[in-house]
Amino acid sequence: MKLPKRHVFVCLAKYxxxxxxxxxxxxxxxxxxxxxxxEITVTxxxxxxxxxxxxxxxxxxEGVWYVGIKxxxxxxxxxxxxIKGQPVNRLRLRPDHPEEERxxxxxxxxxxREDFTGxxxxxxxxxxxxxxxxxxxxxxxxxxxxxxxxxxxxxxxKGKARYGG
Numbered sequence: 823m824k825l826p827k828r829h830v831f832v833c834l835a836k837y838x839x840x841x842x843x844x845x846x847x848x849x850x851x852x853x854x855x856x857x858x859x860x861e862i863t864v865t866x867x868x869x870x871x872x873x874x875x876x877x878x879x880x881x882x883x884e885g886v887w888y889v890g891i892k893x894x895x896x897x898x899x900x901x902x903x904x905i906k907g908q909p910v911n912r913l914r915l916r917p918d919h920p921e922e923e924r925x926x927x928x929x930x931x932x933x934x935r936e937d938f939t940g941x942x943x944x945x946x947x948x949x950x951x952x953x954x955x956x957x958x959x960x961x962x963x964x965x966x967x968x969x970x971x972x973x974x975x976x977x978x979x980k981g982k983a984r985y986g987g
């Protein structure tokens with residue numbers, strides 16, 4: 823068996839699907855096929871843990887993570903990254919990206935706290951330009967959690983792993 827030159831994983835989990843990741847997966851496979859890129863493998867996968875910024879796809883062996891992907895971005899990803907080997911920087915998830923820094927600032931206010939109310943989380947989120955719906959998404963995707971039997975929230979291990987460092 824010959825290993826692929828690049829392997830692209832497209833998240834097909836619930837929240838990415840809600841943002842049309844299945845269409846992205848289908849279109850990316852079609853583009854790779856149309857270009858005759860037999861050395862590129864495209865695979866659908868379960869959650870990659872970036873539910874709040876999906877759809878997400880990851881290109882290996884480079885380990886480049888793309889987020890917020892739209893179908894119209896795929897041609898550029900195929901041409902620039904998969905063919906020429908140059909990642910598309912405007913679509914990459916990087917720790918120094920302004921949106922990632924904004925999310926980290928929000929979480930850094932919460933991580934030191936043992937627990938907090940949902941209203942407190944919304945108030946802090948709104949100070950950082952996020953909505954109450956965004957806080958709800960953080961809960962639904964496991965970045966914030968309500969321990970069983972408790973009314974208050976806390977930052978989950980998933981949230982701490984992504985934003986605590």
